[in-house]
Amino acid sequence: MKKGLLVLLAIAVMMMALAGCAKKDEGLYNDGTYVGEGEGKYGVIKVEVTIQGGKIKEIKTLEHSETPGLSDPVFEKLYKSIVDKQTTEVDAVSGGTITSDGIKQAVADALSKALKAGAVVTKPADTTGTTEAAVQNQDVEVDVLVIGAGGAGLTSAITAAENGAKVILLEKLPFVGGNTQISATGITASDTILHKNQGISFTVEDHIKRTMETGKDVPNLELVTLLAQSSSDAVDWLISLGLEYKVKNEEEPFWIIPVEGHYGAQLVAAMKAEAAKYDNLEIRTENKALELILENSVVVGAVVENSNGTYNIKAKNVILATGGLNNNPEMIAEYNAKYAGIHTGMTTPGATGDGIVMAKAVGANLIDMEHFQVRPLSLNGEWFRETILSTEGKGGILVNLDGERFTNETLSPKELVTEILGQRDRVAYFIFDQEMAETADGKKAFTKGSGVSADTIEELATLIGLDAATLAKTVEAYNQGVDAFSRKTMGKITVGPFYAVKTMPSNHYTMGGVEINKDAQVIGTNGAPVPGLYAAGEVVGGLYGPGRVAGNNTLDDIVFGKIAGRNASK
Ligand code: ADP
Secondary structure, three states: OOHHHHHHHHHHHHHHHHHOOOEOOOOOEOOEEEEEEEEOOOOEEEEEEEEEOOEEEEEEEEEOOOOOOOOHHHHHHHHHHHHHHOOOOOOOOOOOHHHHHHHHHHHHHHHHHHEOOOEOOOOOOOOOOHHHHHHOOOOEEEEEEEEOOOHHHHHHHHHHHHOOOOEEEEOOOOOOOHHHHHOOOOEEOOOOHHHHHHOOOOOHHHHHHHHHHHOOOOOOHHHHHHHHHOHHHHHHHHHHOOOOEEEOOOOOOOEEEEOOOOHHHHHHHHHHHHHOOOOOEEEEOOOEEEEEEEEOOEEEEEEEEEOOEEEEEEEEEEEEOOOOOOOOHHHHHHHOHHHOOOEOOOOOOOOOOHHHHHHHHOOEOEEOOOOEEEEEEEOOOOEOOHHHHOHHHOOOEEEOOOOOEOOOOOOOHHHHHHHHHOOHHHOEEEEEEHHHHOOHHHHHHHHHOOOEEEOOHHHHHHHOOOOHHHHHHHHHHHHOOOOOOOOOOOOOOOOOOEEEEEEEEEEEEEOOEEOEOOOOEEEEOOOOEEEEEEEOHHHEOOOOOOOOOOOHHHHHHHHHHHHHHHHHOO
């Protein structure tokens, strides 16, 4: 049993013991602020609970290592329901169960310190959501139904609403944002107003060339050209939403990044605020599209499921914006057996390929499905650069659970993926020393990766459960330049303290998906558009092939989201 669970149990037992000697209605808690700790997915969650008038008034996060951006709505939603219901006995936020448990545990810990002697802890009746869900369970008809509320879905829905259409935007999770929300870097765009203002050149032609080269000429040139040509308008639109951007620098002129702050979180917040301006646009979270409704070979809506059951939404046109299948390892393996057993640490929970399945069932053609962008060295929702294995002549090694090296760590990311997937539990430990720990990559890996450190290699091995003698032997051999894997740049692991970070290959982006044309219509296996069906975003294939230009993805959400929204609302 995890240590955290034991603490939780102890708190529960204590609360139950107190429940016997009851005095009702005076407020359960002593006023003040109380700090509590719980165990989240990636480490300690520390909260501060304010009690006023004997009641839970406010909860603040003091510390956590959960996935940036993605975990924010989990904290927000859970705090709200704990304060509303005055209990930690609330439902976990779906898609964030482990984080939810950690938060509840931390709040319960704080509350146990605030609890008045003799207070009764009772469980209130659950009344949340029922009215809303009942209304949402009626069959309904709209002009445009958008499925999936990430960047592409939000853009499509806003555009259709702007055109006067009555729109419902469905999101199966309790929060909007999808993988767009965790998109950290920025948007790729060319010939924008920002390039002009900063006197930095990255032309539409450069953009097309970069995209086609990275994708080894597999991407659809017509779509890529449209993408690049529309990128300046896309950036103008984002600026009009109040986002403040700049071109990164001369060296990386393709990146448009926020002046400050987290790119994806800001983007989604701005889109959410824009969507809220339209009375004719309704966002329904915790409503999942199960299948598309086909009448006389035309897509006319979807069957939707929520906590009350299923109902139908009929629409003149449907836009699929369900994202990729990064969180569906079985489906990934189905399309590329090489990635069987892949980890899913770098994605939000909603990316399970639903759109692909739904589209296929109505005759959509799927393209580039074998291509995935997989990062070999991923940690908590992030990844660290492979350069950490050989930065500036310093070096680290990868060892398996037997404490042994198994590969040339300087292989290409793609090759490293295969190597690590071949190891027990498909994980590796990255072992490095203080010199590496002081580099930017090293610092990030240690902090984001919940790394451990120790003064000796033997102690380090014990901390991570590896055989101490074997790891010491492995490190010593490496330091002496012994290498069975033809590694050219061998560094040293000699300056203590020593560090270990667990790492695993994780899928990062789904390159393939449904085929679309330049009007964002979904193309059928018969080569003709599937009437009534449009698609945008990561659910679409054809823009990347085997290699993705980072930052083109949120660009394609916007460019094809706008095209889909416009055409579906005509
Ligand atoms: P994109 O960048 O293409 O917008 P995202 O991953 O950002 O992709 O967003 C896709 C969204 O679609 C996610 O929030 C995901 O939870 C949602 N989604 C996926 N499948 C369904 C479904 N069957 N019904 C409703 N929403 C869905």
